[in-house]
Amino acid sequence: MNKINFSAKQNVCRRPIGVLTVCALLSPALTNAAPITFNTALPVAEGEFLIREQLIVNQSGDDPSGANRDRTETAVLTAIGYGINRQWAVFGIVPYRDIDLNLDSGGRRVNRSNRGIGDLTIFTRYSAYQKNQRGQTFRVAPFIGLKAPIGKDNASDNLGTLPPPVQVASGSWDYFGGVVLTWQTLKYQADAQLSYRINNEANGFQAGNIARLDGSFQYRWWHGNASGGLPDYLYGVLE
Secondary structure, three states: OOEEEOOOOOEEEEEEEEEEEEEEEOOOOOOOOOOOOOOOOOOOOEOOEEEEEEEEEEEEEOOOOOOOOEEEEEEEEEEEEEEOOOOEEEEEEEEEEEEEEEEEEOOEEEEEEEEEEOOEEEEEEEOOEEEEEOOEEEEEEEEEEEEEOOOOOOOEEOOEEOOHHHOOOOOOOEEEEEEEEEEEEOOEEEEEEEEEEEOOOEOOEOOOOEEEEEEEEEEEEEEEOOOOOOOEEEEEEEO
């Protein structure tokens, strides 16, 4: 169960409602499947850009405290990747966040909301190992990056400074790294990622460090043969 920390002793359960992803290459090349919530070891072609847009809706409820807090966030993430050469690629991610928190305070229902550009995430990925066979490939790629506090992290309303779960940015410089493995065939693709993130303190709040193990399986349900243009694919994804 994932949790959002409002303070050291209070939390609510976060439920992802939906994720919509649109991915496109800025040159006529094949568009491969990719995990929705993490990276892949498949390369970005040298000199090419990759743009990925995501719409993510999260809802938090089941608050065990007397505040009866209910939090909803809609985020639009823009990710851009660039292939430096056959082994190195760099990525940048910028979110736009719209956060709405309702809670009981002083005998009445209170709404606290905020929206704006969040923090910038940049990282580099290195293709350390690859084994290509007919109709399939296996890749291993370590990565390292940081989150830069470019968003506003001290927004306030008529009740005062907003709590950390309503701020669109953290205000801290955070660092992360890990490794991702990808096995792709003509019909399906499997990805696994092991990562560790160091979250530093800012504004008297520290989210805590995060260790993650992610997995994704993508199956190609449909393939349309386009003449003279990009092929069309429809994938089912389980993560």
